[in-house]
Every structure is written in C-alpha cells, then in structure tokens.
Amino acid sequence: MSATVTSSRQMRVTLLSAPQCFRVAAGLISRHLGLERPLVSRLLAQEGAVLSEGMPAAAAERLSPLLAALGVIVRLDPTGAPEEPLVVDVAVQPLRPTSEATLARLATHLRQEPEAIRAALAGRQGLLLSLCQSDAEALRHAFRRDGSLRIALSSLHTARYDLFLKPGCAMSAGLQKLLRQLGLAPCLFSGAVGAALDARTARLVLARHGDIVEALNRDFQRFDLFLAEGHDISRPDIADFLATRVRVEPKRLMSPHRAQDIRLESGLSRAAARRFHADYAAIGLETRIELVSEPVSCGA
Template sequence: MTQAIQTEGAFRIHLLAASPAASLAILSIASVLGIGSQQAADRLASLPSVLADDVPGPEARRLSALLTALGLLVRLDPTFSTVASVAADPLLEMSIRVDDRDDRPAAVAHLVQILGRAESDVDIALNSPEGLVLQALNAQSAVDLRQEFRRDRSLRLTVADPAISVYDAFPRPGAALPAGELLRLGLGKCRFSGAVATAMNHATARHLKRRVSDRLIILNREFQRYDLFVSTVPSRANKELADFLDSRPGANRAASPDALRRIETDLTHRVAVQFVADYAAIGLDVQPRLRGMPAAEIN
C-alpha cells in the first residue's frame, strides 16, 4: 500500500476569524480574487466563511500569508479535500515557544499564570520539539489567546489546523522502530530531517499514534523548528564568507576547531530546507537539527 500524494492545485480559502486590521486586506483580496472592493469587504464581514474557492496555489498562499500577517485566522483546503466545512468550527492547535534571547523565567511565569499549569510542566513542554501545544481550540479561543500572549514579546506563536497539517515521525529514544508498520503504509524516510516517516496526512499520523506511539514521536511540521550547523570555516575560505557566517542571526562560535557551530536558528521546516540548499550552492555542508530533539535521534 502506498501513501497518496497530493499534487499542486487550487485551494479553498476559509476565513476563520478577523482582526482589527482586516480592512487593510480589502484591496489585496479584491486584486487577487478579481472582485470589487465592496464584495471583498462583504466577504470579510461574514465569519466564519469561505473567502474564495478554486484559488491557484501560489495566489492562495500569498493571500493567506498577507491575511495571517494582519492577524486574521485563515485555513487553506485543497478543493478536492474531504475536510469538513468551516461552518463546523474546526478545532485548532497553537504551539508556544520562547525566544532564546529573552527572559525565559519571566515567560514561563506568564504562561503558568495564564494557563494554570504547573511550572515544571510548562518548562518541559517548551523544551519539546513542538513547543508547548494547546489543543482543541476554536477559532475565537485562538484569537483571544493570541491577543493575550502578544503582550509578551518573548513568546513565539504558531496556529495550525491539525486536519490539514503535514506530519513527520521520528524514532523514540531506546525503542525499536515499527519497520513493518511503516513498510505496510508505504512511508518513506526524510534525508533532510532524519524522520523515519515523512509528509503524512492527519489520518495516517493519527493511525500511527494509536498503534505505535510508544515507538515513534509524531510531530506536526508546522510546529517544527530547526537550527543549522556548519563545521568551522576552513582556512581557505575567504574573509567575506567567514564574516558573513559570523553575522548570521543564529551564529555562535564553535568551542573547538573540530566542533560544529550554529549559523541559523529557529527556522521553519520549509525555510530550513531552502537555506541548506542555498549554503550547499556556495560549497558549505550544513547540517539541520530539530530543536528539542537530541541530535543522535534525528541523524
């Protein structure tokens, strides 16, 4: 049995919740969808709703990114998807992380106060590969939490709809791989991340969680974050390249000449893949590491 692969196509854009800045998107919506400004405003005023049907992939993602930046909650469904209608109020998930450069104890204390959880539980969750994940949120709850947490600039929030997310599975430390189950489902490995099963849909991920959760760690790709590491730049490298690597936002110097040093941090899966390819193009062998996962378990 092989896993079905979705091809690039058109999308239905669901508008789940608006924001005070929603009116700024009217002209962009009208331009992308080829409709009048008043019609775009009318669609924004109806929530939740289908903003548009059969929007080509590039345009749908561009419009989704713009709306998300303005604080709206948006979901893209392939037009052939069997996901239930937005009218059913889909349940969302929110991943919370703390910026490494900020005051972690203060951020943890804030989360403990808002969520009513034990400090140790919050701290452990923040260190996990997906961060602290809040589940089964309706659209309004996600908006309310985002507004509440936005006051703390150290927090990094990601909202995803689990029904249309992509999942990867990693080996659980000390456990035997369920090789037979993975083979039966036709799941392949990922050379980039070290996942033993990659690009799974929600149904497949849920199936594996039920059957082999004791042997696999199954992660929503939307919540994964990667650091990139490179060996110390060889002496033959020119000064411009060395200075460039030192200037990267996630750069830290290696402890010894043979050690790896970090040059990028907290990248999404998609951005990390692109950066690895970009560095390879200039002759640098860059290694990705999934944050929150011991390196030995993913490589």
C-alpha cells in the same frame, strides 16, 4: 416524503481549511454557489469563513466531497444552527530561556499554574494546546513582542506528521513492514523514518508502534543549522561573513575541522530551515540540518 424534506433543507457551508493553491476550487465554488470568483478567492483565504448560509442540502452534500478531492475541507451545518468555533492546535515553544515574568504572564493568560506551564514548555514540542481560532490568535497577539517564545498554529484538517524514532530506539521489522505497506518513505530533510502522514495514519502507526516511534507535527518542528562536516571556510570573505553571524573565535572559523560544530541558526521552522539552507548554499556554504530534540530551559 423524506426526499421532499431533504431537498428543502438549507445548509451553512463553513470553510475549515484550503490548500495554498485553490484556483480550481475557486472556480468550482463560484459555479456552484453563484458567487463572483474574486469574492470566493478572498473567502478561501480565511479559515472559518462561511461560503454559503443557505445552500440546499442535496447540493451541499454533493459539493463537499468534490471540494475535499481538491484539498478544500468544509463543514455542513443546518442553516440557523449555532456556529461552532474553528479549533486549531497550538504549540508554545521557548526559543531561549524564558523569564519568570513571561511564565507568569502565560500562566495568567491560559489560567494555568506556572509550574504546569514550565513543565509543558520543557517538552520536545513545547506546550501543546487545542484552542478556538480566535483564542489562538489572541494568544499569539498577546506575546507577539516576546522574543523568547514561538507560538505556532496548525490546522486540525491539513496538518502533516513525520515519524521519528524515540531516543535509544531502533527500527523494528514490524514498523518497517507497516511503513512499507502504507507506502511511507523516509524524509531526507528531517531524518524521519516516515514522512507526511495525515492525523489518522499517524494514530494508526502509533497505536501499533508508539513504544519506539513518535509523530511530530510539521508545523511544530524546529531545526538547527550547522556547518557541514569538513567544510572549507578558509576564504577570508566567508570567514568575515560568519563572524557577523556567530560568536566564535576567528581561529575556529579558519579551521575546517573545528568549524563543523558551529551552529549558524537555531530553532527554525521547517520552512525557514529550508530557506536558510538554500541561502547558505547560494553563497558557497553547505549546512547540515538537525531536528531540535533538547528543550530550552524555562525560568529559574
């Protein structure tokens, strides 16, 4: 009797997240749902999209783990159930000193006290929020023209975290052993002691070693780019190019030893830092990448 009831149930299949390359998953969904492949591809590009409103429960429960293996995370709800909003993590980060007017607008938009906003913005990752997708997009749209803020969104289901030692802390034997047991390697790009953890693994490590290490969401990390130590920029064309990028005295640009602390770019996302690093290398400039650890001051 119960088997008959289960087979007659209909499920809504909602997309929570999908990898950038979802070609194989699109074919699988197309076959299982009887949808045209171009339509499936469009749906997979929209987090929160409903892939099916009335799929038999047994078929949906078979499809879900197959999609998960391909990096596509879906949620199953009974057909007709109230739709749950898609929730995302949000980081509001100051790129330069934030004006009192911007702080006031942000406090009004988020219905929080300005002083609470100011204190949160001073954190290493900025003001962290969990909002439904529509509210997060509305926040980003409202401040799209404010160049003093970066508003980054991150999927709860695909976010990856890097582990960084807290200031003044050193690697312990216990943490080193746990990282080895979990198969976690350091990140040469960012300097993290453990790279690309999912949320569950990050929580596990922090539960045991949160006194010496912190987990930073890759979507919220910020980087500065500096000239590499001892780099020779005495060529006039290189010096002229740098003069258009940074405000420094020409004498400093012509001195490799003094030029090593020149910051070329600041507050870059992880993807942008990689891109700029490669672009500078293409014109003969080696750079070093540093994770931003000091917050930008906010307001007066």
